[in-house]
Structure formats: C-alpha cells, structure tokens
Amino acid sequence: MFDLTNKVALVTGGNGGLGLAFGRGLVKSGAKVAIWGRNEEKNAAAADELRDMGGDVQAFACDVTDEGDIAQALEGTLSRFGKVDSCFANAGGGGFRGMSHLTTREDWLKTVDLNLMSVVQTFGAVTEHLLDRKEGGRLIVTSSVAALVGTGGAAGYSTTKAAVIGLVQALALELGQAGIRVNAILPGFIETEMSLDTSKAFQDAARRRSAIGRIGRLEDMEGPAVFLASQESDFMTGRCLILDGGHTIHPI
Numbered sequence: 001m002f003d004l005t006n007k008v009a010l011v012t013g014g015n016g017g018l019g020l021a022f023g024r025g026l027v028k029s030g031a032k033v034a035i036w037g038r039n040e041e042k043n044a045a046a047a048d049e050l051r052d053m054g055g056d057v058q059a060f061a062c063d064v065t066d067e068g069d070i071a072q073a074l075e076g077t078l079s080r081f082g083k084v085d086s087c088f089a090n091a092g093g094g095g096f097r098g099m100s101h102l103t104t105r106e107d108w109l110k111t112v113d114l115n116l117m118s119v120v121q122t123f124g125a126v127t128e129h130l131l132d133r134k135e136g137g138r139l140i141v142t143s144s145v146a147a148l149v150g151t152g153g154a155a156g157y158s159t160t161k162a163a164v165i166g167l168v169q170a171l172a173l174e175l176g177q178a179g180i181r182v183n184a185i186l187p188g189f190i191e192t193e194m195s196l197d198t199s200k201a202f203q204d205a206a207r208r209r210s211a212i213g214r215i216g217r218l219e220d221m222e223g224p225a226v227f228l229a230s231q232e233s234d235f236m237t238g239r240c241l242i243l244d245g246g247h248t249i250h251p252i
Helices: 019-027 040-052 066-079 106-133 155-178 201-209 220-229
Strands: 007-011 033-035 057-061 086-089 137-142 178-189 240-243
Touching: 007 057, 007 066, 007 106, 019 033, 019 220, 033 040, 033 066, 033 106, 040 057, 040 137, 057 066, 066 106, 086 106, 086 155, 106 137, 106 155, 106 178, 137 155, 137 220, 178 220, 220 240
Parallel strands: 007 033, 007 086, 033 057, 086 137, 137 178, 178 240
Antiparallel strands: none
8 A cells, every 4th residue: 555656746845844755755655756946956955865765856946936937847847757646736935924904915916826826837737737648646735724723924824725725626626537636735833944934932832732742743744645645545535634733623
C-alpha cells in the first residue's frame, strides 16, 4: 500500500516548508518529484536534498501567479518526466496583515492572486494534461485551518484559504467521472518559516489549544501527502484533511 513507484508528483512551492515536507514523503514512497518555485537557489537546494534521499527530482523556476510561467514549467515537467499523476498546489503566502477595512483593494487582489488564482491556474493547466491522458489523477491544494476559524488581522489569508475549499468541491464534481480526485490539506500551526514569523503569544496559544500537547512538525505532513497521492485515497474527493493536532476542536 501507498507505493508511488513510477508515479510523478508536482509540488508548487516545493522548495521549502510544507511543500518540501510533501516532497520528502513522496520520494520515500517512490514517486518522482517536480518542484516548482520562484527562488532558484532554494529550488536547487531542495532538489539536492531529495536526490540525496534517492529521489528522481527536478526543480523548475515558476511564479504560479504568472500563467506564462505555469505553462513553461509544465512543459518542462512533461519533457523531463513524461507525465504528472498528482499535483500539489502548495505555493502561497500570508498576504496582507492589518484591519480589513483599512486594507487597499490592491492588497486584497494581490492576496487573491497569490492564494486563489494561482491554484485555479495551476490546476487548470494540469487538468488539461490529466484529461488528455485519460488515466485519472490527483489534485491537492494546501488550504489552512484559518479557513475554518478565521484569523484576525489576516482576513485575506482566511478568505482565500476558504475559497480554495469551494474550488476543491466544485472541481471534484466536475472531474470525478474522469478519475481525477480533488482534495485539500488544512494544516494547523506547523513549524515552518512562515508560521514561526508570528508573535510568541500566538504560538503559545496554538500549543495550548493542541489536543496532543504540541504543535505540528514538518514530518507530520509526509504521510498525508502520500495518502492523497496514492490509490488508497481513491474514494475520497471534494474533502478536507485537517492536520491540526486537534486545534480546531478545542472548546475554548
């Protein structure tokens, strides 16, 4: 079970944080991995790390807010690996911070472009490939528990992470008959560069709300990524896999 030998996984934002953690799990299970990221130095370092684990890995420079970059990166991925079986639309960011009513339309649209339209565009390009192949596939997006509980001072982040859940449900209905499964991963507080760029009070609160007594580690992301990329998740589509250590069920 969970054997991804001869499968090709594409991970946007795969050069660090959650994306690189997904890559580690995928490589351990035998998948070939294409990393897409803007920072070529980080791309190279991530690819080297995964190759040192025995992975067949190639990194491609790509800004997923740019449709031209997406097309070029996908062309390179298909030239290198011949196909894509699963696509992890993981690239994104925190967006603007501050009171929503004081935020400009431009900053709102930048956050929408970064966290929502990048997913729409990436999934759109990969879907064309999957439909042409007629062998099914997997589309997975990194959302957040902020989609469920909200985050004060980061309305754009919460809004866009909630929006991609609606996208997942719609695409699951559109593509299910073609054998394409579409799901979302909703991490809670995981130790990444972005999450640790928060106040100590916020981090302490996340620890207190954990049902298992700790916040998430990057290695906690590896197994769920493998599950969603594998045939073992074949009966799961349009759903959210919440990985938060019980944070969102905390009563107070």
